[in-house]
Amino acid sequence: MEEGDVRLTDLVRSSGCNAKLPPGDLDSVLRSLPSFPDPAILAGYETADDAFVYDLGDGRAMLQTVDFFPPMVDDPQLFGEIAAANAISDIYAMGGEPSVALSIVCFPSCLPLSVLHDIMLGAIGKAREAGCTIAGGHTISDREPKFGLAVTGFADSGHVWQNRGAREGDAVVLTKKLGTGITMTALKGREADAGSVEEAVESMRTLNRKACSQARRCRIHAATDVTGFSLVGHASEMATASGVTIELSFGSLPLLEGARYAELGFIPEGRYTNEDFLGSKADLSALSQLERDIVLSPETSGGLLLSLPEEDAHLVDGWVIGHVSGYSGKAVAVR
Amino acid sequence: MKELDCRGLSCPEPVVMTKKALMESAELDVLVDNRASLENVKRYASAMKKAVDAVQEGSSWRISIR
Numbered sequence: 001m002e003e004g005d006v007r008l009t010d011l012v013r014s015s016g017c018n019a020k021l022p023p024g025d026l027d028s029v030l031r032s033l034p035s036f037p038d039p040a041i042l043a044g045y046e047t048a049d050d051a052f053v054y055d056l057g058d059g060r061a062m063l064q065t066v067d068f069f070p071p072m073v074d075d076p077q078l079f080g081e082i083a084a085a086n087a088i089s090d091i092y093a094m095g096g097e098p099s100v101a102l103s104i105v106c107f108p109s110c111l112p113l114s115v116l117h118d119i120m121l122g123a124i125g126k127a128r129e130a131g132c133t134i135a136g137g138h139t140i141s142d143r144e145p146k147f148g149l150a151v152t153g154f155a156d157s158g159h160v161w162q163n164r165g166a167r168e169g170d171a172v173v174l175t176k177k178l179g180t181g182i183t184m185t186a187l188k189g190r191e192a193d194a195g196s197v198e199e200a201v202e203s204m205r206t207l208n209r210k211a212c213s214q215a216r217r218c219r220i221h222a223a224t225d226v227t228g229f230s231l232v233g234h235a236s237e238m239a240t241a242s243g244v245t246i247e248l249s250f251g252s253l254p255l256l257e258g259a260r261y262a263e264l265g266f267i268p269e270g271r272y273t274n275e276d277f278l279g280s281k282a283d284l285s286a287l288s289q290l291e292r293d294i295v296l297s298p299e300t301s302g303g304l305l306l307s308l309p310e311e312d313a314h315l316v317d318g319w320v321i322g323h324v325s326g327y328s329g330k331a332v333a334v335r
Numbered sequence: 336m337k338e339l340d341c342r343g344l345s346c347p348e349p350v351v352m353t354k355k356a357l358m359e360s361a362e363l364d365v366l367v368d369n370r371a372s373l374e375n376v377k378r379y380a381s382a383m384k385k386a387v388d389a390v391q392e393g394s395s396w397r398i399s400i401r
Contacts, residue, residue, distance in 0.1 A: 186347070189347035189350060269369075271371070
């Protein structure tokens with residue numbers, strides 16, 4: 001097989017962050033496991049944060065995260081770039097700087113090795129752009145290709161951003177447009193036009209580095225990034241950890257061109273499991289079906305979601321999509 | 336009635352197959368066995384201005400598109 005013959009997205013059942021295990025399934029397993037508190041771990045999985053935070057005791061904290069998934073685009077180098085940007089984003093979402101990473105590779109033996117070379121070349125380039133070195137990794141043979149990184153970053157231990165901390169009156173800012181999961185589902189169905197795909201790919205391969213450095217100039221109360229659990233899912237995690245209600249305005253949401261494909265039924269499966277998991281935590285009753293499909297669909301390598309004082313919001317290139325209010329019985333309401 | 340069996344398939348394949356089948360036949364029954372396929376095929380058919388109805392048959396659904 002020649003590399004040009006390979007359609008990576010034809011080799012996989014689901015792609016990108018759409019491939020996440022349903023949130024409810026993961027939650028039930030995590031809750032059934034014993035936990036052994038370590039005083040140096042300032043945030044672990046129980047708070048649903050993007051990375052865990054390990055106090056190094058010298059004023060610095062180490063952040064660690066891992067993320068890998070099947071390809072959502074056919075170009076191996078682009079896939080490597082997107083996978084790296086997506087994995088590294090969890091460090092930025094906590095206000096850290098990525099430092100070193102290990103790659104995680106699942107690769108079918110039937111594919112030309114040049115495909116693997118190009119995936120890793122894309123990842124190395126993107127990591128370098130982030131100031132991060134891929135220093136090793138592990139590769140196994142698998143039917144479906146998958147790629148990602150385990151990333152280590154560092155931050156001042158007093159300035160780590162978490163899901164908790166959003167305050168009543170805060171503005172809520174999103175730094176990338178929505179619709180990557182929907183556009184990639186339409187691409188897999190060979191329905192998406194080239195312009196929509198290019199816009200979504202450009203968004204996914206963009207690091208959250210600039211958004212993070214701009215946000216460091218603000219008083220960030222809470223932060224996360226928007227990936228597989230959807231805008232509403234990640235906003236709900238932030239609201240629940242903070243004991244507040246996040247009120248979003250659909251009309252303020254920035255949308256990719258390709259988000260329109262939801263109307264034709266090109267909607268990632270995760271949209272439905274996200275809705276099941278959220279249950280009554282989100283009030284979406286004011287939205288049309290299409291609007292609900294967009295805010296519940298998984299995103300891949302999405303933007304930062306920030307809760308910060310309204311007067312700081314202009315310091316970040318992004319969109320003010322709502323605000324934080326006192327808890328009113330729902331974690332998230334979208335109108 | 337033309338019948339399209341999309342059981343065992345995951346999205347977006349059932350939508351793509353429904354689209355192709357509707358080019359050849361204005362009326363169609365589509366069989367699916369998961370919720371995402373059910374919802375997505377219904378959305379596609381509605382966007383094509385079709386009348387859509389779905390009934391559960393055991394662990395799958397029959398979506399009638401008219």
